[in-house]
Amino acid sequence: MRARMLNEFLPPGDRDGPAILEFDEVHLSFAGIKAIDGVSFSVKAGELFAIIGPNGAGKTSIFNCISGAYHPEAGSIEFEGQTLLGLKPNKIADLGVARTFQNIELFPQLTVLDNLMLGRHQHIRYGTPAAMLRIGKASREEARNREIVEGIIEFLDIAQFRRSFVAMLPYGIQKRIELGRALAMEPTLLLLDEPTAGMNLEETEDMARFITDIRRELKIGIILVDHDMRLVMDLADRVLVIDFGKSITIGVPEEVQRNPDVIRAYLGQEHAIADQGDDQ
Amino acid sequence: MRYRPGLVADYQSDAAIFKSNVQRFWFSVLLVAVVVLGLGGTIPLIPGLVDFSLQTDLLLIGTTAMFASIGAIGLNIVTGYAGQVSLGHAFFLGIGAFTGALVGGVEVTRQVVDLDTGQFVEKTLVYGFGLDLIIWLPAAGLVAALMGLIVAPLAFRLRGLYLAFVTLGLVFLGEHVFREAKVVTGGVGVGRASGVPSLFGFRFDEPGEVFGVFLAKNQKLFFLGLGLLIVLGIAAKNMARSKVGRALAAVRDRDIAAEMMGIPLARYKMIAFVVSSFYAGVAGGLLFAVIGRVEPLSFNLLLSIEYIAMILIGGVATVSGSIMGAFFITFLPRIVKWLAGFWMFGFISDSPTGGFVNLAQMEQILFGGLIIMFLILEPLGFYGIWIRVRNYWKAWPFSY
């Protein structure tokens, strides 16, 4: 159905590359509550790395540390050999880290096109005077980046919403647009915070298909946080389980599912692995 | 394939300012009408019944409104597009007005007796370099822009009401400086001559022939205003639909997400203040060139509020809304005077003391009432009303 592959207009990435993210012994607390308590992991290029854990375990906090919104008290975070600590979020984005948000953070008053073009921001090269004159370079750059955005629109099958204002669109479509905006940034590392939260079965399957396609067509690192165990266990290369900010185990899905500590951490939780596995 | 009007053939034309022939048509009609009016012509509003032409005083108010539009577009850039509420616009207008007057205005000297020699000597009371419009107008914009650059860091740490309060402080600071710097501003109650609108020797403030057509002083200024408004309006519109405009909207709507998209917040707040102040500086310089004099006390809080009212009533984050709002606020005194002529508005008295309310009071009541009304009923201002009317008529007069 799709006419073009993502890697026709986005850099394909390099699966055999070294670890792109080193998250090492990170500590973060809020008013005495340890949100992240000495968590370590690394993500390789081309890998889909999942983080799971009960509500409040610290998953979003890990994302916020990587993207520069939170500042860990101890530990180190290195991206492609460079420390991310102390960098502003926009610098980290420039380095190639893109993300989606648990609670959609699109720009509601802008159109889908403008939201996606915002993802291209760092790749569009012209200044304010050129923007005001809109001759030559500004006009060419807009067109060149628009073409890449159109590729993403095609990939995500959202062409009919191109000019709609985001606030008017259904939740599932908004989640998709947010994924598109992150892709538009041409990331080397993509952070997905609960991409299927609140979605019905069909929407979840669509999202799983997009993630699979991204993996196949772009060899970038992906960190996936989600409560849908089937999705996580199907897609992930490796899984990190955390609870109360502490790392419980890390390994391939089969190992993790059998780990007694993991089963205990999930006991009594809404998202018990056993339940999820038996669903449908 | 049949030609499909409105079909987007390439991304460049898709991003054009006027996306359809309908828009282009109506913009051309409006432009022709304004030019005809400026030349002293008559527009038949309802042919044979209602004619409309600009008398000299309306022409002058129209000119003022066009310069005010440039200032309103400036405020809309920082407050509407970038979401940084500024009550300091009067300050930047003032900086532009006095820079324009200093660079482009005449010097005032007086003969005084030198006590040592007993001879008469020239003493400069108010400085003025008397340079050309091509120099003083950009200077007015650039000096104001420089002030914007200095002020912008306030917005890095403050937002919303706090920023509004601090920018309000600018107005008081400005008033004080303008009052004391007499060698530039002429001082309270006296003022000074404004920048002379003379472009390569062509005087906009004197009557004369242009391409064989005799134009009065007001007509020449009217066309200067029209030309500059078109150029600066298009530039602002271009910026709004560019990388910069998108980044400003992102900073306004969700600054944390914007930063994670790679948008440096401080840089874009700075751009907003600099561009906004540039527009304010240009507008300030020209507004007072129409009158010919500038006075330090003009740049007060009320002026800032008038500009806020222009963008609220006209439409936040739109260029056309800025223009509509500026025209409305500039014409408000005339509208009130006109209303007072009808019997049902007999309670409006045109004497300053008599009657139930006088003209100036009625103007203020309308001014305040309209701000409240628009905030509650039509947050998009005149622009919102216009969009609704436009949607109603859709593509008229074309069939597609």
Ligand SMILES: Nc1ncnc2c1ncn2[C@@H]1O[C@H](COP(=O)(O)OP(=O)(O)OP(=O)(O)O)[C@@H](O)[C@H]1O
């Ligand atoms: N900005 C903050 N201020 C105070 N406490 C915070 C903040 N952010 C996170 N926390 C706390 O840190 C802990 C971890 O929160 P986090 O949002 O990272 O959990 P999570 O694993 O993403 O949970 P969920 O599955 O519900 O999204 C929680 O106890 C939370 O209350």
Ligand SMILES: [Mg+2]
């Ligand atoms: Mg979370």
